[in-house]
Amino acid sequence: MEKVVILGTGPAGLTAAIYLARANMNPIVIEGIEPGGQLSLTTEVENFPGFIDGIMGPELINNMRKQAEKFGAVFKNGWVTDVDLSKKPYKLQVNGIGEIETESLIISTGASAKMLNIPGEKENVGKGVSTCATCDGFFFRGKKVVIVGGGDSAMEEASFLSKFASEVEIVHRRNELRASKIMQSRANENEKISWSLNKTPIEVKSEDNKVRGLVVKDNETGEEELIETDGLFIAIGHNPNTEFLKGQLDTDEVGYLQVVPGTTETNIPGVFACGDVQDKKYRQAITAAGTGCMAALDVERYIEGSAVQDWSETLGS
Structure with a gap:
């Protein structure tokens, strides 16, 4: 024993x-x-x-x-x-x-960490895809990042990333967020944070071993668009x-x-x-x-x- x-x-x-x-x-x-x-x-x-x-x-x-x-x-x-x-x-x-x-x-x-399970995600972990803003935010000083999520943790990480990144775009698959009102308010008041709501991530694009963008689909129109970004943070729990x-x-x-x-x-x-x-x-x-x-x-x-x-x-x- x-x-x-x-x-x-x-x-x-x-x-x-x-x-x-x-x-x-x-x-x-x-x-x-x-x-x-x-x-x-x-x-x-x-x-x-x-x-x-x-x-x-x-x-x-x-x-x-x-x-x-x-x-x-x-x-x-x-x-x-x-x-x-x-x-x-x-x-x-x-x-x-x-x-x-x-x-x-x-x-x-x-x-x-819960992942999106979309093409290009897993193979780019550590190459621009991250699940920890506190760990990796510093590497994106002066760059644009995208964060996927709609809860309190996503809002917290977006606020944290805004200290380093030039722009933080939040992508969420619904029109409404799960985050508490106070957390939403703080994110809304942050000039560096923008929103892409009611859009579903479908693919991570990379080039030269680095993330270059996130392809999303508009849930109403079905149209796809590429959101250019240097980093993708997954914050869905x-x-x-x-x-x-x-x-x-x-x-x-x-x-x-x-x-x-x-x-x-x-x-x-x-x-x-x-x-x-x-x-x-x-x-x-x-x-x-x-x-x-x-x-x-x-x-x-x-x-x-x-x-x-x-x-x-x-x-x-």
């Missing part, structure tokens, strides 16, 4: 692995379907502390993994297909590996990767895991959550890494407490 298993290899899971490996906890890390998480799809990362000239997302992930391995973390290729959290030890069914039993579990499976848990842990209405405030503890003792799987507000590499550290320390205290309890029960018998 393992002391601790970590699900996910984004900055949260890898930070947890580094801390637990250094504490001689011998963590087992299951890489999942998308090793490295969203950072593995990112090009240059300029806002992670310690890298003056920035660092490529995949390189940052690779460095963190090597650091965890250096201290004894064991990585296994596979993804969890079933989990039994009804009793200890917790049991995981892992594709390609089989069953793993563990005293504690850290869930850092992240959240996947995220899906937390929690379906495999099959409702065994408390989540909010969207599916994000709920933790005890100030900790990474879920509603089941010995099961912890960190990173974007429990954070729908910040969603940054550095905040994910911070909660990964928290989860590792929470696991250490939990395992030590369990050992003390088992010892006292043995003495009592």
Whole structure:
């Protein structure tokens, strides 16, 4: 039986692995379907502390993994297909590996950005297509960008991008926005923000390995037009990767895991959550890494407490 298993290899899971490996906890890390998480799809990362000239997302992930391995973390290729959290030890069914039993579990499976699923989108991620204005807005200083979405997050990202871009055009497939009135008001009052409503994105155009425009269709007339842009930001929400848990842990209405405030503890003792799987507000590499550290320390205290309890029960018998 393992002391601790970590699900996910984004900055949260890898930070947890580094801390637990250094504490001689011998963590087992299951890489999942998308090793490295969203950072593995990112090009240059300029806002992670310690890298003056920035660092490529995949390189940052690779460095963190090597650091965890250096201290004894064991990585296994596979993804969890079933989990039994009804009793200890917790049991995981892992594709390609089989069953793993563990005293504690850290869930850092992240959240996947919802995509438009249109031609030219996926292949241009990191080449002008982005799902994070905070991460990539700086690269579009003085340029025109398009943001797709109609909720509060889209309005927030549009306002943020207006600090860098010369023009921000919001594309939404309906005439009405889902965003709150106050967020709409702020966007309307921003001179850099323009609108293309009731239009559906149908294709991303690129040239010389860079995004050059977004083709949209007018939902009333059916006419197509090309909106020229240097960058395309997708802001239509995220899906937390929690379906495999099959409702065994408390989540909010969207599916994000709920933790005890100030900790990474879920509603089941010995099961912890960190990173974007429990954070729908910040969603940054550095905040994910911070909660990964928290989860590792929470696991250490939990395992030590369990050992003390088992010892006292043995003495009592």
